[in-house]
Amino acid sequence: MTSPTVSRGPSQDRLALRLPPEYTERTPGCPFDPSTRLTRMGAEGPVHQVTMGDGDTAWLITGHEEARAVLADPRFSSDRFRSERVLRKLPETLRQRMTDPAVRAGNFITMDAPEHTRYRKLLTGQFTVRRMRQLTPRIQEIVTEHLDAMLASGNRADLVQAFALPVPSLVICELLGVAYEDRAQFQERSGTLLRLNAPAEDVVKAADELRAFMRGLIRSKRAEPTDDLLSGLITSAPDLTDDELVGISLLLLIAGHETTANMLALGTFALLEHPEELAKLRDDPSLIDGAVEELLRYLSIVHLGPVRTTLEEVEIAGVRIPADETVIINVPVANRDPRVYGDRDQLDVARGRVSHLAFGHGIHQCLGQQLARVEMAVGFTELLRRLPGLRLDLPASEVPLRSDMLVYGVHSLPVAWD
DSSP states (O other), X not given: OOBOXXXXXXXXXXXXXXXXXXXXXXXXXXXXXXXXXXXXXXXXXXXXXXXXXXXXXXXXXXXXXXXXXXXXXXXXXXXXXGXXXXXXXXXXXXXXXXXXXXXXXXXXXXXXXXXXXXXXXXXXXXXXXXXXXHTHHHHHHHXXXXXXXXXXXXXEEEHIIIIITHHHHHHHHHHHTOOGGGHHHHHHXXXXXXXXXXXXXXXXXXXXXXXXXXXXXXXXXXXXXXXXXXXXXXXXXXXXXXXXXXXXXXXXXXXXXXXXXXXXXXXXXXXXXXXXXXXXXXXXXGGHHHHHHHHHHHHOOBSSBOEEEESSOEEETTEEEOTTOEEEEBHHXXXXXXXXXXXXXXXXXXXXXXXXXXXXXXXXXXXXXXXXXXXXXXXXXXXXXXXXXXXXSSOGGGSOBOTTBSBXXXXXOEEEOO
């Protein structure tokens, strides 16, 4: 669900628009590895000052231990828009939005304690391991229904459109109480918000349309509550305003389908390109939980982020970072830190559970990580069980990669099966 951190909110972190493309574009023939530039930087040390596309500077963290330290340190703020330096760099339309209390309300991943703590407490009980496991039978039904439809239509499909995107979309829609037939509205607009090169006016328009959509849903839930998370929030926290509920629900809605959808598609692509690992998983389904963790580590679909701002001068790994500086965690490189992982560049589904940063760390660690784990475990297991001889239906070099998006993955994945 996340990210993660995995999980990005509407109109935030537009700093990514100004990053040179060599930080996000993958090396040809290596779609699962960080860029050559980032890999080289990671080998040189854990902390780097980098020049952004607009000539400004930021600090990139590529070490695993150092990334965890930053994410757990309250001297690094998640509220990037408290910084005048950051606000001055934004287009006027975005600057107005990022300082608008109505827009910021409920978007708790851009908040620090104690504001963040208040929202987090309201939601923690909704995403317990126990509740996610209770959802497993319904997730199994959704996966089965989509695989049945794929099999009924022949032996070819675009895995993104037929499976990877609709499965987590339907799960999060049911969890929040959003009508599934409305999914096209939020998927198209959330896609605009996650495009690295989206014009500011397009971002604002998409965000406004999403907010209007969610505000209408909240009004209907207030009038007629149902058995879903959004109605539960309205009932259990009557002091939450409509603006707060809009911010919370949009954050969960976008994060709840974008990240898992891309992990399902990119993870399948990775398994197909590593047939020995796919065979291990198909032959021994008990490996699935560890395989999910390994895929999360190996793929790390959030290219650059989380992003923090220093509240004071801070020293990381002997490097002094001044106050009011942008600090970017590079999760793909940190998740391949040779000090932590042996054979770091190898996909090993039998590696077992590993510590990784795919869901972040600290108080902002992904709220929906247990849901994402269940969706991936069921999804990968059933894909391999139900589709014998699953294979790419085009050369691997022609698979369109999401290097242009905040959340990495594939735009489509044509596959065939026996």
